[in-house]
Every structure is written in structure tokens, then in C-alpha cells.
Amino acid sequence: MSNKRLLIVAHAPSENTRKLVEAVLQGASHSDIEQVEALWRPPLEAVPEDVLQADAIILGTTENLGYMSGALKDFFDRCYYPVLEKKQGLPCALYIRAGMDGTGTRRAIESIVTGLRWQWVQDPLILKGEWQESFADQAYDLGLYVAAGLDNSIF
Structure with missing residues (x-):
């Protein structure tokens, strides 16, 4: 069986992010994950080919003025049309580091993901x-969940 690729496109402008x-x-x-390669690309470095080679994607962003980071918006601006027809159904997940409530950020990203026809896992x-240290534990669990899903062909 060939390895599957989990792409993480996450904005990390601070030590905590x-x-x-x-x-x-x-x-x-995680040591139980056998067939998944995880790869992080900062949004400003991610290119359409990264998405085209991915079997699943995790998006990560800070909440900036009630919206996603400019870096993640730039990623979507550059990659939306080149991947639109080729990656429909791509399993995806999202985490938002929100100083407020994350509502506007979530709504904006969900709108874009709906247009791309990616599938939320x-x-x-x-x-x-x-900031709470438990945030890192939750992020760990997210990475494990998506990778395990890929590893076991659940999505």
C-alpha cells in the first residue's frame, strides 16, 4: 500500500501557534499511524501542487479581526481555482486560534471549503x-484523528 499524504496548511506567527x-x-x-506522511506548509509557501498531492488537509489559522489570517486567505486566493475541479471530496479539518469567538473566521473558511467541495471530517x-496548554493537546488529537482516518481508509 502506498503512503498517503496529510497536508497541514497552518499560519503560525507566534510561539504558541x-x-x-x-x-x-x-x-x-503517532507510532500507530503506518501509512500516512504528514507535511506542514506555511500558507505563504503552500502551492497548488501541495494540495493536488494531498489525500487530506488540515487548515490552521489565527483569528484576525474576525477573519482568517491574511496568509491563509492568500493560500486560498492562489490555490482555489488550480485545485477546484481536481480535489473535490478532499477530507479536511480546521483549527482556529481565536482570541474572540472564531465565528467570522469559521464562517469565511466554511464558505470557501464549500465552494471547493471538500469534505469536513x-x-x-x-x-x-x-492561551491554554490544553490547546496543544486538542491540536495533537486533531492530527491523530485525521491521520488515523487516512491510515484506516475511513476517509
Whole structure:
């Protein structure tokens, strides 16, 4: 069986948001996961070919003025049309590091994902308020869940 690729496109402008990316990667690389390669691309570095080679994607963003980060918006602006017809049904998940409530950010990303016809594998993870160490645990679980789903051909 060939390896499957889990692409993580996550904006990590701070030490804490970097901890979230690292936790997602650690979860996705759990020793029980055998057939999944997890790969992180910052949104400004991610290109359509990364998405075209992915078997699933986890999006991560900060909440910026009630919206996604400019970097993630840039990723969508560059990659939307090149992947639109080729990656319909791509399993996806999302986490938002929200200083407020994450509602506007979630709504904006869900609208784009609906247009892409990607498939949510779970409700978005919204990490609200002041930083808590448990946020990294939740990000770890998200990475593990998506990678396990791919590894076991659940999605």
C-alpha cells in the first residue's frame, strides 16, 4: 500500500501557534499511524501542487479581526481555482486560534471549503480566549484523528 499524504496548511506567527502546528504534526506522526506522511506548509509557501498531492488537509489559522489570517486567505486566493475541479471530496479539518469567538473566521473558511467541495471530517476546532496548554493537546488529537482516518481508509 502506498503512503498517503496529510497536508497541514497552518499560519503560525507566534510561539504558541507554532506549538499548535507541532502538536498536529506529532499527532499525525503517532507510532500507530503506518501509512500516512504528514507535511506542514506555511500558507505563504503552500502551492497548488501541495494540495493536488494531498489525500487530506488540515487548515490552521489565527483569528484576525474576525477573519482568517491574511496568509491563509492568500493560500486560498492562489490555490482555489488550480485545485477546484481536481480535489473535490478532499477530507479536511480546521483549527482556529481565536482570541474572540472564531465565528467570522469559521464562517469565511466554511464558505470557501464549500465552494471547493471538500469534505469536513469533523467540526472545526476553535481554541478560544487566553492561551491554554490544553490547546496543544486538542491540536495533537486533531492530527491523530485525521491521520488515523487516512491510515484506516475511513476517509
